[in-house]
Amino acid sequence: MSALLTVDGLRLTTGPSTLVDDVSFHIGPGERVGLIGASGSGKSLTASAIMGLLPEEITASGSVRLDGRQLLGAPERQLSRLRGKDIAMVFQEPMTALNPAMRVGRQVAEAMRLHRRIDRGAALAAAVELLDRVRLPEPERIARAYPHQLSGGQRQRVVLAIALANDPALLICDEPTTALDVTVQARILDLILAGVGEQGGALLFITHDLAVVASVCERVLVLEQGRIVESGPVRQVLGAPRHEYTKRLLAASTLEAS
């Protein structure tokens, strides 16, 4: 089985400091992989590198291939054609991911029109359908609303709807539920699973919450200070961790043990 995403020897540096060092992994089509680690471990930077959204001052070397195409160092025009279509991303803070001055329905519709040739009316109708797919109540009404009129959970559903708009082959989620209440988190996680499940998309899920990763992913990569220290099936890595760092993470997460 050929991999959908192959990251090989990824190294991110800024000035003299190395932020991510020799990170290699692959994600097969439809596979759900978790990337865990404490803050500052380089989780989010790795995701940014895959999306081609690294800050200017960071230099990347190594290789990131999606379906055989090299993404690292690819021209911005080529990347922007991929973003939103083949790879989509859901960020932690839903408020900043949405344009405050644009109605929600139009934002979802624009995301579709960016990569597909459909007229405005059809896109808007499809947007309402998509809002319904992420189980927003009264999707027609929500489509006419502005982001600030929605709750945090509703906003994250809209962001998810935008990410799923073009049925991406790979969905990257960076701490998508950290800012949300537990009951809302559970529903968003279900939606993410359903969203990638329906279309056979792959998932790269970044979080510091081991319980979340255990309930969402099949395989997990443990990142410590920019290096992958352990990887494997979720049950194996979190059930019987071998690396000291994974053990510490686990002990800290299951508070009963500490």
Add this chain to the structure above:
Amino acid sequence: MARTVNLVAGAVLVGLVVLVALVSFAWTPHDPLLVDASLRLSGPTAEYVLGTDRFGRDVASQLMVGARTTLYVGVVAVGIAALAGTPLGIVAGMRGGWLDELIMRVNDLVLAFPALLLAIMLGAVYGASTLTAMVAIGVATVPSFARVARAGTLQVMSTEYVLAARAGGRSRAWIAGRHVLPNISGLVLVQSSVSFAIAVLAEAALSFLGFGTAPPTPSWGRMLQESQELLAVEPRLALIPGAAIALAVLGFNLLGDGLRDRFDPRLEVRR
């Protein structure tokens, strides 16, 4: 990048004005007030680098001493505005309620009253002078400081460190002095710089209208006024003080912008 460019360019221009003003205390090429009919309307020469005016006075020397007037007016006007406006804004922001309402409505009232009109009225009553111009500009600028200070105060008051200070039993005065003032000082500084630019412009306008600095004290606005009859003959006399005013205003505005970027709280979070 662009942020530091603003700051540096502003600082250089402002620094130049300050330097020229300081030097003028000790030295000017000629006596700026010395009238010499034989030298009337001389163009730039090696001795008179910017030429002379219609009374034969050295333009370069007048310009240097004029910088003094400009800064003097700016410092006093902005000083009045900052010293009155900042505490008013802090009180309004911290107390809230009717006091806030009162201060801000009076503020609106003053804001709606043109500074130039106020200066002309003061000048009519007390006689036009640099002092009336400074006071008028200062009073008219109080509202801008009160607004900025109030907005900053509201923001600081909503932080958890102020809650912690209150939970620690600190008085309002302590919180105002230790938390609010230091944290809004950046905003006040930015406002000072921007207001300085406005004050420079207002002083020039007032002197031009004859309600500011009285002769013979050199002032850029008065140089401009005296030049207007000769505008067709000798545009140099208008262009020189005009350029000085423009550069000084630009300098203070750039400095204000640069400082604003510097004190942007979003940048402060980053380490």
Add this chain to the structure above:
Amino acid sequence: MSDNPRSESVVSVRDLWRTYRRPRTSLFGPRPEVHALRGVSFDVARGSRFGIVGESGSGKSTLVRLLAGLDRPSAGEISFDGRRIDTLPERRLGFLRSRLQVVFQDPMGSLDPRMRVRDIISEPLGRQPGRFERVRELLEAVDLPADAGRRYPHQFSGGQRQRISIARALAPRPGVLVADEPVSALDVLVRAQILDLLADLVERYALTMVFVSHDLAVVRHVCDTVAVMRQGEIVEQGPVRDVYGEPRHPYTRELIAAAPSLSAALSGPEEG
């Protein structure tokens, strides 16, 4: 020891209401009202660790402000050591300030960026002589290096900043510590360390702790008693093992079911 909480309660809250008035949305209609708290009652026994769990909008932050005397209730009573605090003006709450302290959530926003750490920590002490001696003691108690006092908040990590915040709260030797989401902005590893530190300090100084959080697992780990809040009301309260073991209210059950659990996920049915 908490068999008879009534007689030994430090904090006692009776039928507490707090209503906020929103700015007008229309020119002529009445100003909309938001009921942040709707008839909340509970007692915190001396020496207990009382948890308050709720999601956003449950009213828990409003409750913290009221307990700390930073805001006034619209109706109801709050007593501290038998003294009503809801009727006193802020300047007469001096006794409360030294006996009840708050640790806030945001380790960045709760420290004044322009003050040195030693001034931050000694803030509740005023100009007391020997306050810097006390700062040294406190830095040691929260496991920060002695030279930390000379530095500024931005020179510390999130976890260290929360330690500074805790040191400040302990400075006036309070009997009650109110912790408002003290670990929710922190990383897992740091979170565990801060929770351990809090547990240590509560024991060492025989503190009563009111611990407010949205995280059920954390409250379960830290507290012995818990109150579950939803939309301004306490829907269920009691000893932690009863509430978590046999939740009576549907909302409590929903909360517990929604919280992701590592052991459940790992022992669940193998997926295809």
